[in-house]
Amino acid sequence: MWTVEENNEEELIRRLKRGDYNAFCRIYDLYAKCLYAYSLQYIKQAEDAEEIVQDVFVNLWNRRDTIRQEQTLRALLFIMAKHLLINAYRAQVNQPVYEDYLNCQDRLSVEDTRYRMEYSDFLKKFDSALATLVPTQQKVVRLSRLQQWSNKEIAQHLQLSEQTVKNQLSLGMKKLREVFDKLLCLPVFMLIH
Numbered sequence: 001m002w003t004v005e006e007n008n009e010e011e012l013i014r015r016l017k018r019g020d021y022n023a024f025c026r027i028y029d030l031y032a033k034c035l036y037a038y039s040l041q042y043i044k045q046a047e048d049a050e051e052i053v054q055d056v057f058v059n060l061w062n063r064r065d066t067i068r069q070e071q072t073l074r075a076l077l078f079i080m081a082k083h084l085l086i087n088a089y090r091a092q093v094n095q096p097v098y099e100d101y102l103n104c105q106d107r108l109s110v111e112d113t114r115y116r117m118e119y120s121d122f123l124k125k126f127d128s129a130l131a132t133l134v135p136t137q138q139k140v141v142r143l144s145r146l147q148q149w150s151n152k153e154i155a156q157h158l159q160l161s162e163q164t165v166k167n168q169l170s171l172g173m174k175k176l177r178e179v180f181d182k183l184l185c186l187p188v189f190m191l192i193h
Helices: 009-017 022-042 046-062 072-095 096-105 113-131 135-146 152-158 164-186 190-193
Strands: none
Touching: 009 022, 022 046, 022 072, 046 072, 113 135, 113 164, 135 152, 135 164, 152 164
């Protein structure tokens, strides 16, 4: 049971700044569930939401001596979570397989014939790279990255465990990056010259 002093957030913040681990634990107890619920509504996967919460508190502990807040950490913690969620979203949207192509796409005119030819070529190479994966990895990568299904949905659909889906996705994406790099030979940005 926490004492009255340990429920006073101003005092907890002062103690946290001095490196008091018990104060840190109490702050975690105050905010972890709210941050998890906040993260889950955007990220949709429990394990990813848990990771966001853990990262927020690791950052808080690592930056405890630079905290300016004196009365409450609520705004700071939610801003940290928001930035981590944005970064997670960007990482998902900008998969390494597409990153070089998307960077050069911004430089090309929509009306440019080369753009359409390069995009068509990119899709062929992507399909060739995807075809090198084992069938389970192909299915998992397609459902996860192209159709935006969650690991849980994929696991139910393919009748696999969620851990198997995670493993197959990780292996598939690694192999896909390697194969795609070999298929391209030159970085994609070289194609625009």
